[in-house]
Amino acid sequence: MLDYLDLTDNFLSGEIPASLGNLKELSYISLGSNSLSGTIPEELFKNQFLVEVYLHFNKLSGPIPSTIGEMASLAFLWLHGNMLSGVLPGSIGKCTNLEEIYLLDNQLSGALPKTLGDIKGLRIFDATNNNFAGEIPFSFQNCKLEIFILSYNQISGEIPSWLGNCSSLQQLGFVQNSLSGQIPAFVGLLKNLTHLLLSQNSLSGPIPPEIGNCQFLKWLHLDANQLEGTVPKQLANLKNLQLLYLFENRLMGEFPVNIWSIQSLEGVLIYRNGLSGELPSGLAELKFLQNITLFDNLFTGVIPQEFGVDSRLEQIDFTNNSFVGEIPPNICSGKALRVLVMGFNQLNGSIPPSVADCPSLERVIFQNNNLHGPIPQFRNCKNLTYIDLNHNSLSGNIPASFGRCTDITDINWSENKLCGEIPSEVGKLVNLRRLNLSHNSLHGLLPVQISNCSKLYSLDLSFNSLNGSALTTLSNLKFMSYLRLQENKFSGGLPDSLSQLDMLIELQMGGNILGGTIPSSIGSLQKLSVALNLSSNGLVELAFSTRSSIQSDVYSYGVVVLELMTRKMAVNPSFPDNMDIVRWVSSTLNGTDQIEAVCDPDLMEEVFGTVEMEEVTKVLSVALRCAAKEPSQRPSMAEVVKELTDARPVRGAETCAKFKQDKQGSQSSSYIQ
Numbered sequence: 001m002l003d004y005l006d007l008t009d010n011f012l013s014g015e016i017p018a019s020l021g022n023l024k025e026l027s028y029i030s031l032g033s034n035s036l037s038g039t040i041p042e043e044l045f046k047n048q049f050l051v052e053v054y055l056h057f058n059k060l061s062g063p064i065p066s067t068i069g070e071m072a073s074l075a076f077l078w079l080h081g082n083m084l085s086g087v088l089p090g091s092i093g094k095c096t097n098l099e100e101i102y103l104l105d106n107q108l109s110g111a112l113p114k115t116l117g118d119i120k121g122l123r124i125f126d127a128t129n130n131n132f133a134g135e136i137p138f139s140f141q142n143c144k145l146e147i148f149i150l151s152y153n154q155i156s157g158e159i160p161s162w163l164g165n166c167s168s169l170q171q172l173g174f175v176q177n178s179l180s181g182q183i184p185a186f187v188g189l190l191k192n193l194t195h196l197l198l199s200q201n202s203l204s205g206p207i208p209p210e211i212g213n214c215q216f217l218k219w220l221h222l223d224a225n226q227l228e229g230t231v232p233k234q235l236a237n238l239k240n241l242q243l244l245y246l247f248e249n250r251l252m253g254e255f256p257v258n259i260w261s262i263q264s265l266e267g268v269l270i271y272r273n274g275l276s277g278e279l280p281s282g283l284a285e286l287k288f289l290q291n292i293t294l295f296d297n298l299f300t301g302v303i304p305q306e307f308g309v310d311s312r313l314e315q316i317d318f319t320n321n322s323f324v325g326e327i328p329p330n331i332c333s334g335k336a337l338r339v340l341v342m343g344f345n346q347l348n349g350s351i352p353p354s355v356a357d358c359p360s361l362e363r364v365i366f367q368n369n370n371l372h373g374p375i376p377q378f379r380n381c382k383n384l385t386y387i388d389l390n391h392n393s394l395s396g397n398i399p400a401s402f403g404r405c406t407d408i409t410d411i412n413w414s415e416n417k418l419c420g421e422i423p424s425e426v427g428k429l430v431n432l433r434r435l436n437l438s439h440n441s442l443h444g445l446l447p448v449q450i451s452n453c454s455k456l457y458s459l460d461l462s463f464n465s466l467n468g469s470a471l472t473t474l475s476n477l478k479f480m481s482y483l484r485l486q487e488n489k490f491s492g493g494l495p496d497s498l499s500q501l502d503m504l505i506e507l508q509m510g511g512n513i514l515g516g517t518i519p520s521s522i523g524s525l526q527k528l529s530v531a532l533n534l535s536s537n538g539l540v541e542l543a544f545s546t547r548s549s550i551q552s553d554v555y556s557y558g559v560v561v562l563e564l565m566t567r568k569m570a571v572n573p574s575f576p577d578n579m580d581i582v583r584w585v586s587s588t589l590n591g592t593d594q595i596e597a598v599c600d601p602d603l604m605e606e607v608f609g610t611v612e613m614e615e616v617t618k619v620l621s622v623a624l625r626c627a628a629k630e631p632s633q634r635p636s637m638a639e640v641v642k643e644l645t646d647a648r649p650v651r652g653a654e655t656c657a658k659f660k661q662d663k664q665g666s667q668s669s670s671y672i673q
Contacts, residue, residue: 030054057081069094093118104128151175173197188213295319332358343367403428427452487511506530523563558626618647
């Protein structure tokens with residue numbers, strides 16, 4: 001009679017035959033790593049001679065048969081990587097010879113059976129990534145467990161005290177459950193523990209210093225809890241520690257400096273706490289360190305200048321601390337660094353040339369520091385996608401070599417002291433999506449090559465001294481949504497081609513020397529919702545020399561405002577009797593102030609019941625007067641400006657800012673400055 005059946009990894013499909021239950025002397029069956037579907041036959045789980053059952057990595061569904069309790073000889077049960085559902089049958093407790101139970105990556109639910117405690121010799125229980133809920137109801141008096149993992153379930157209650165008897169335990173995992181209470185001190189009795197994974201629960205209280213007794217511990221994951229107090233200095237005794245995850249807790253005080261002497265460290269993620277202290281020079285000697293993430297803490301002092309030399313570093317994030325001094329000159333010498341983030345510190349000095357000659361770098365952020373000097377020449381930046389240097393004191397020209405960074409999507413070099421022209425090499429950045437060079441001292445023309453940046457959707461060149469006619473150059477950038485060119489020296493008019501930028505949400509052109517008319521086609525920009533700013537230009541004074549042309553421009557201006565407020569085109573098929581927008585608004589209002597009948601519903605939702613409602617009413621009234629049928633009844637543009645200014649209350653800038661920017665993501669309307 002057949003007693004051994006191994007069909008592992010054979011591309012099998014279909015269901016498991018119930019007739020396998022007729023193989024009464026079968027002791028070993030492995031059907032793992034196939035594409036079997038359907039349910040597990042009850043007949044198979046009645047075999048009292050089966051010792052090893054491997055059904056892992058298939059597409060099995062349905063419940064675990066309750067007949068499992070009849071498998072008196074069962075020692076190894078591998079069911080992981082399927083779609084099994086329902087509860088774990090209580091009859092499993094009759095399988096008293098079980099040593100290994102792998103249930104991970106299924107859809108099992110309900111409470112764990114108390115009868116699991118009857119399996120005295122159980123060494124491995126892994127039920128990761130199911131839907132088990134409730135407290136752990138079973139216990140082991142003479143615990144033989146080596147691996148006990150219930151991560152990614154809905155287990156509640158406290159960490160069971162009986163685990164302190166599990167002296168053989170090597171891996172303990174409860175990641176992403178609902179555990180509460182404190183981490184018990186008995187963890188220090190688990191001398192063979194290599195992995196302690198308690199992330200993403202609601203554990204509170206201090207980190208027990210007894211953890212320092214777990215000499216073989218490699219992974220200590222206590223992140224995303226509510227732990228308080230200081231980091232115990234005893235953790236420095238964990239000479240085999242590789243990963244230390246304490247991030248997103250409420251830890252305070254000085255981080256024990258001796259922890260940085262653990263030579264085996266590969267990852268230290270302790271961000272979003274209140275930890276302080278300085279980084280010792282020995283940090284540069286951690287040759288296995290790959291990830292050090294300290295952001296949102298209170299660290300101070302100088303970053304060791306040898307940090308990064310001959311290292312395996314892949315990610316550094318020191319954002320929002322109080323580090324001073326210079327960026328280590330050879331921080332990327334290991335050629336493995338992908339993320340270098342040091343924003344919101346007090347770093348000074350210049351950006352090391354090695355940062356711009358680091359082929360592995362993908363993300364660089366030095367924003368809000370005290371860096372000065374030039375931006376270094378880019379030599380090898382083939383993987384760079386994001387660079388933020390804003391709010392420093394960087395000077396000199398924009399290096400034309402940034403055109404080598406062809407994968408880059410985001411550049412923010414605003415609020416520096418950059419000068420000169422924008423290099424034509426910007427046209428080589430064909431993947432660029434956001435470019436912010438605002439608040440510098442740039443001059444010259446906007447290079448026509450920028451029109452090659454076809455994916456660009458946010459461009460901020462405001463507060464520079466750029467000149468020439470920019471809008472014609474940009475009118476083919478179909479994805480442009482945020483265009484901020486205010487406070488420059490751009491000239492020329494507003495071209496009709498501006499209407500091609502139909503994705504525009506914000507258009508800021510104030511404070512330039514634009515002339516000509518405001519084209520009525522600007523009203524076709526239906527998505528404008530953050531701001532339309534054409535103020536402080538020469539759009540009226542430079543363009544019109546006769547009374548009739550001024551009246552014509554005022555009319556166009558009124559139509560544009562009506563289009564913006566109603567979110568309708570000047571000629572819309574929804575208007576009855578072939579009306580245009582002016583006649584439709586006038587006839588709908590019919591002398592009343594029920595502006596909600598004509599205004600954009602999103603705008604009304606935002607301002608209804610607020611003081612801004614009165615402002616909107618006044619703006620609509622001004623727009624209708626501008627579009628009056630008789631030219632003699634239309635106000636002058638100077639009168640329009642005065643009336644719009646008077647429509648705002650004394651709160652001034654506060655109201656204006658809210659009028660333009662409040663709830664930017666809500667598609668609210670803001671009109672003109």
